[in-house]
Amino acid sequence: MRIIDVHGHWGPWPFHLEVGDVALNLELMDRYGIELQIVSAAEAVVYDAVAGNAKLAEVLQEQPRLYGYAVVNANRLERSAEDLKDCLSTGRFIGAKIHTTYPGVSIGSPLMADTFDMLDEVGVPLLLHTWGTDVAMLPGMLEDRRNLRVIAGHAGGDAWREAARAAVECDRIYLEHCRTVTDAGRITFARAQGVPMEQFLFGTDSTLIDPCISLGVIRDAGFTPDELEQVLATNASRLFGL
Amino acid sequence: MADWLTRSPEEHILYDADVLFGPWPSHPTDSDLATVKAHLARSHIHNALAISTRGALFSDTHGNTETLTATRSSSSPSATSRSDQVRGAAERMDGPPRRGSSPSATSQAQERAAAPHAVLPEVGLVPVGTVDLRDAVGAAEQVEWLVGNGVRLLRLFTGNQGVLGETPAYKYVVGEAIERGMVLLQDGDPRRFGEVLRGRGAEVIFLDLHVYLLADFLLMAKGEPGFRATTRMLSSPDGIERVVDTVGAEHLVFGSRTPFMDISPQTLRLRYARISTEDRALIAGGNITALLEKAV
Numbered sequence: 001m002r003i004i005d006v007h008g009h010w011g012p013w014p015f016h017l018e019v020g021d022v023a024l025n026l027e028l029m030d031r032y033g034i035e036l037q038i039v040s041a042a043e044a045v046v047y048d049a050v051a052g053n054a055k056l057a058e059v060l061q062e063q064p065r066l067y068g069y070a071v072v073n074a075n076r077l078e079r080s081a082e083d084l085k086d087c088l089s090t091g092r093f094i095g096a097k098i099h100t101t102y103p104g105v106s107i108g109s110p111l112m113a114d115t116f117d118m119l120d121e122v123g124v125p126l127l128l129h130t131w132g133t134d135v136a137m138l139p140g141m142l143e144d145r146r147n148l149r150v151i152a153g154h155a156g157g158d159a160w161r162e163a164a165r166a167a168v169e170c171d172r173i174y175l176e177h178c179r180t181v182t183d184a185g186r187i188t189f190a191r192a193q194g195v196p197m198e199q200f201l202f203g204t205d206s207t208l209i210d211p212c213i214s215l216g217v218i219r220d221a222g223f224t225p226d227e228l229e230q231v232l233a234t235n236a237s238r239l240f241g242l
Numbered sequence: 243m244a245d246w247l248t249r250s251p252e253e254h255i256l257y258d259a260d261v262l263f264g265p266w267p268s269h270p271t272d273s274d275l276a277t278v279k280a281h282l283a284r285s286h287i288h289n290a291l292a293i294s295t296r297g298a299l300f301s302d303t304h305g306n307t308e309t310l311t312a313t314r315s316s317s318s319p320s321a322t323s324r325s326d327q328v329r330g331a332a333e334r335m336d337g338p339p340r341r342g343s344s345p346s347a348t349s350q351a352q353e354r355a356a357a358p359h360a361v362l363p364e365v366g367l368v369p370v371g372t373v374d375l376r377d378a379v380g381a382a383e384q385v386e387w388l389v390g391n392g393v394r395l396l397r398l399f400t401g402n403q404g405v406l407g408e409t410p411a412y413k414y415v416v417g418e419a420i421e422r423g424m425v426l427l428q429d430g431d432p433r434r435f436g437e438v439l440r441g442r443g444a445e446v447i448f449l450d451l452h453v454y455l456l457a458d459f460l461l462m463a464k465g466e467p468g469f470r471a472t473t474r475m476l477s478s479p480d481g482i483e484r485v486v487d488t489v490g491a492e493h494l495v496f497g498s499r500t501p502f503m504d505i506s507p508q509t510l511r512l513r514y515a516r517i518s519t520e521d522r523a524l525i526a527g528g529n530i531t532a533l534l535e536k537a538v
């Protein structure tokens with residue numbers, strides 16, 4: 001069974017963990033049968049987007065099973081937009097990543113609106129860290145940005161009900177449920193709300209989180225074999241052209 | 243078929259320290275005791291430290307009565323020797339696969355298909371009491387009543403009850419519980435409550451240790467043999483391993499927070515943890531067994 005992980009990371013985190021070596025990405029992928037992983041650099045997410053992206057670019061040259069997200073910092077859009085284009089030109093980056101907490105830019109911020117405009121022009125998928133009820137703003141923000149496709153990373157976190165409703169409203173919002181706190185019934189709820197199977201993606205947050213956490217969520221969701229194939233690989237393959 | 247799709251014997255749990263039953267208004271649905279027990283049984287969780295949600299949210303006295311009634315009408319883990327249960331579970335975890343089919347050959351779909359017709363094993367319940375920290379003036383009597391009825395575990399719901407830290411009520415209740423040798427099931431941030439529990443010989447299970455707070459827990463647990471945490475949120479590839487390597491497997495127990503959390507992520511993490519079979523057995527139930535024997 002093919003598995004594509006659309007929410008991975010590379011590099012060390014400022015917690016009591018030792019998960020920064022790319023060898024661990026590959027070890028965990030092998031353990032669980034994950035063929036491809038799309039990663040952002042932890043340093044780019046937490047600290048310095050441009051510097052972190054540059055370090056990841058070097059790693060990606062040696063790792064054909066990994067692809068990259070270029071982290072975009074909405075606080076310095078012009079520089080980030082340049083950097084995104086540079087990263088994409090390497091052929092090893094295939095999307096953009098935005099964290100909302102570390103740079104302190106929420107989904108409803110005017111800075112985010114400007115950043116969405118830029119990404120709409122560029123046209124690559126965006127992995128957006130979503131955590132809270134402002135995920136409900138996404139359908140409105142995508143209405144006039146027809147090229148933008150957004151993966152709701154963590155599926156809204158504790159606002160998973162709002163994320164599910166957002167995905168029903170807009171078919172360019174994808175739900176990806178990785179999270180340490182695995183609230184029961186999130187996927188069942190989303191399906192009951194009417195989220196089409198095409199809008200579920202598989203992500204892990206590895207190596208910050210062991211992939212078995214998300215795989216356990218998938219196991220408990222009770223997908224049929226055909227649905228599993230869609231969620232674990234086909235939908236991501238279509239979205240990213242992999 | 244991917245290995246992780248099939249539940250393996252390394253995921254079987256002898257004791258789950260974090261199980262609730264009853265209404266929960268902030269969730270889309272409620273789970274009664276029968277539903278919770280069936281879910282645990284399907285997940286190969288053999289015994290649970292269980293508590294009614296009524297005591298957490300509405301009435302501690304009525305909730306405690308409800309918990310005792312429910313656990314007395316269920317099969318009791320003390321009906322057989324707990325040491326035998328540990329051995330039994332260890333044999334189940336390490337033993338040979340059933341004749342005719344290896345665990346890895348049994349798909350989850352087959353397990354699901356078989357479930358409606360299979361007789362699920364009865365899940366043993368151990369009662370967990372509580373005291374409402376918003377109304378703790380009579381807490382000593384409530385704790386005494388619990389102990390008199392054989393309850394040795396006291397769970398605190400500081401988050402749900404809006405307790406902001408070491409309040410007078412909190413300090414009073416934990417003092418009464420520790421004095422009577424009760425085991426505390428402590429919710430919330432261990433950094434917030436660990437200090438008041440240190441140096442008192444307290445037996446504590448922290449139910450909400452997030453992997454981001456691991457360093458603080460390890461620093462506390464080094465000097466406190468009675469401090470334990472559940473593995474529920476030790477989600478990193480090395481979280482469980484770090485606790486085992488730093489302070490020992492004796493400081494971890496399994497606690498799923500059924501019915502509010504998915505179980506498979508937690509059993510899979512335990513299954514794939516790079517620890518010994520003996521340490522896994524301690525986390526999956528051996529430590530709770532020892533704790534219950536000690537608290538009798």
